[in-house]
Amino acid sequence: MTHSIQSLSRRLASENCYTAGAGHTAEVYAYAIKVLVLNATALAGIILFSWLLGSLHTSVLIWAAAFSLRLFAGGRHQSGPMTCWILTVGVFTMLGFLVNTFARATGEYVLLITALGLVLALFTVITSAPVTISSKQFTPSKRRQLKMAAVAVVVFWATIAFAPLHGIFDQPILPLGVTAGLVVQSLFILPYKFSQNS
Numbered sequence: 001m002t003h004s005i006q007s008l009s010r011r012l013a014s015e016n017c018y019t020a021g022a023g024h025t026a027e028v029y030a031y032a033i034k035v036l037v038l039n040a041t042a043l044a045g046i047i048l049f050s051w052l053l054g055s056l057h058t059s060v061l062i063w064a065a066a067f068s069l070r071l072f073a074g075g076r077h078q079s080g081p082m083t084c085w086i087l088t089v090g091v092f093t094m095l096g097f098l099v100n101t102f103a104r105a106t107g108e109y110v111l112l113i114t115a116l117g118l119v120l121a122l123f124t125v126i127t128s129a130p131v132t133i134s135s136k137q138f139t140p141s142k143r144r145q146l147k148m149a150a151v152a153v154v155v156f157w158a159t160i161a162f163a164p165l166h167g168i169f170d171q172p173i174l175p176l177g178v179t180a181g182l183v184v185q186s187l188f189i190l191p192y193k194f195s196q197n198s
Helices: 002-015 022-053 056-073 081-128 140-161 173-189
Strands: none
Touching: 022 056, 022 081, 056 081, 056 140, 056 173, 081 140, 081 173, 140 173
16 A cells, blocks of 8 residues: 555656655655545544444534544644554544433533533634644744634534524534534644653
């Protein structure tokens, strides 16, 4: 598979009009293809395992909310692609299952849980987004654009969660799923500062 990705990336780089940096461009294409394949297979894994657990719609909803926020807010990276894949599939599948299992038990607290989760997500985005790696820093104007886009994503999902069409108390899975997706991604936005004892 790696050979296929490398040959495809070299081909794409050779068709690029910037031939001076074709080697670097091929690396960028290879990385982009790997990320796309990783995300596609992770989504397929989420779909498969959540279907087996009976929580397909909820897991995909949670993934969509988290993924849309991650596009603009960024997030912490894992040590390797397999760790990332296992964590992604495991977290979103289990969150979907848990939301499906406990949604009816939340009863009258669904509104409070949803509101608190959305406030946490909005606060995290405003204070900590966008997250990036040290080798790629954003200009101040780009940071503002990404932060505003991330805030817009949270507002968009809040509108869906509080929409009166689904009846928040009759169908608590939708608002709780949206909240779970935004909160889990918010946790990956928070700065990771655990000092090591010397």
